[in-house]
Amino acid sequence: MAEYQIRHCERQLEGGIHPETYKDLSTSAPCVFIDDPKRLVFPIHFSGGGPGEPLVSIGDTVSQGTPIIKCQSGIIHVASRAGTVIDITDHAITHPSDDVSASIIIEPNGSKDQSYLHPLSWPFDADTLRDRAIEAGILGLGGAGFPSFKKWSDGTQTLIINAAECEPYLTADDTLMRIDTHSMIRGACMLSQTLDIKTIVIGIEDNKPEALAAIEAALQESRSDCFFDIVLLDTKYPSGSARQLVWLTLGIEVPTGSRSVESGVIVHNPGTLAALSRAIDGKPITDRIVTLTGEALTTQKNVIAPIGTPIRHLIEATKTNPASLTSITVGGPMMGYQVTDFEAGITKTTNCLLAREVEIAPESPCIRCGACATACPVRLQPQQMVSALKGGLLDRAIHEGLTDCIECAACNAVCPSHIPLAEWFRLGRFEAREKANEQRLAAEARERFEARNKRLERIAQEQEAKRVARKAKTADALNKARKAREESA
Amino acid sequence: MTEALWTIGSGVIGLSVVGLVGGALLQYASKAFKVDGNPLVDSIDALLPQTQCGQCGHPGCKPYAEAIANGEPINRCPPGGQETVDRLANLLGVDSLPLDADETTADQDLVAVIIEEECIGCTKCIQACPVDAIVGAAKLMHTVIVDDCTGCDLCVDPCPVDCIDMVPRPKASDFWIPNRPDVISSDRFGQIGMQHG
């Protein structure tokens, strides 16, 4: 049995909100596998892990697990089902841009052909595990899609399993912890032992008793000697935001502009660790749990679907007519984004498809009520930042703390004037990053310009010195010759 | 004039440098290290785009920064655009001026590309580039390091076989810009119910 303790979190999230959770909608039905769709869509540049290049051509036959995309970060994405590459073309993608991008289209052929990696034999070193995570395409399955191996630095003290799942409607992590508990625990233990991590913290909101029971049962059966510190968090949004979670569970404040890794903490989503456990056995990520929920769907549930499954296929799996929906929210109602083309395929980061009938309230002027500032977990003044951004004053917004904003949209949710604050901050933060990038390039150009001028000057001096030396030499020789002539005369 | 350039230039390798950037560069080179860290010049220089294109009439951004510190008008930098003029005005506490440039030269993010099949490896572009953004050895094909190129245009004219083009700066294939929240629309997700108590 693995040792563990369960404790209530003694710290309080600053700000934050208590939205209705709507979690029961999707957890009351069992999680099921979904029939294979007729086609699978894999965006080459937007599957997570950065822009990529295709490793297959039109007409190729692939097995389940055949590498099809290699990203700049090294991450490999594989075919989630055996089939034929029928096209490589611009196609709708599941992405906040709601746009099209180069994608590989695979038609599954129903065969069970598999091309997996060889199982790793325990124990292995950190580099072996990193390589495996790259080949198996392991990235953050919670939403951000950051390549997991990049977080695994030496000197890490703590692994936090982010089991808060604080956003309304989402239950994919909750489901995974109930049905795939052993994989998650095993992944966490193997990662910790490989990186020499002392403590594994599970940060879980107190509204998931079933998941908690499953975790306890799995820990009692586990033969690992890792220590698990289970921290029960009050149900409050956004306690599952990485920075907030590190503070709530460990009391560590991650400084602005740095990642939690730099404070000796790795934060992983439960699904990521379960996927890692399978990758160690040789199986790359081919499927994930997706929550299909929202009042506009006929039925709600969690499903296990192949990566690349078109959104349309999943909507149909809830007995809903896709034509009855104009758009669907990918992710939760707070931080998700809208996709309107249902031919787009789900990616590794698609944790939820949410269809709601929402009343869109028109935006009205800010009444300076301060509700947004009270809700902000980072203690910012959202109304100040948004008025700066609307006025085109990016620098002002940055000065007000824009770069600390975690885009949680708690401010949006409480604003009586329905101002889309977080959307402004998303755009503003993008512009701030672009600007920082421009400044970095300018600084580099300045350095190279100055280095070049120094070089030119040095060369000029050297040439001048040579010329002077040559002249002196010539003069010397002439002198000598003259002297010799005079002497002989 | 040519005579004068020759005299100044005789000590410098690559005479093309003289022809290209003008004798001013040499004046600059000889002067550069006498201006040690004038803080005003540095703050002005920090606002200039570092394209090093010479369109301001100076052989680089730093020399223009020095000129501004000595009272030259602040609206002579086309790559910086009106935004830079406004920032300079703000820094110096003077009234802003309209940018002194025609529409076409202002605010286009371009980079140089060398048509590699046509490049004869003459190294003239390398000597012209103010920021060392071109690599290649004599008689071998040359290449522009896209990330390092400031788009200053100075390598285009010296190329004897005209194989350098200025093209829009390529964006990473996963580059995208978030939507601008329409000022008159509303929150796209609608409100979410709150628990009470």
Ligand code: SF4
């Ligand atoms: S979106 Fe940003 S400003 Fe708004 S509540 Fe969250 S952290 Fe604060």
Ligand code: SF4
């Ligand atoms: S909640 Fe909305 S109306 Fe109230 S201060 Fe913030 S932005 Fe203004």
Ligand code: SF4
């Ligand atoms: S015009 Fe602007 S970018 Fe070009 S050299 Fe002058 S200051 Fe630098």
Ligand code: SF4
């Ligand atoms: S490569 Fe050409 S355009 Fe680019 S910085 Fe150098 S000289 Fe200017």
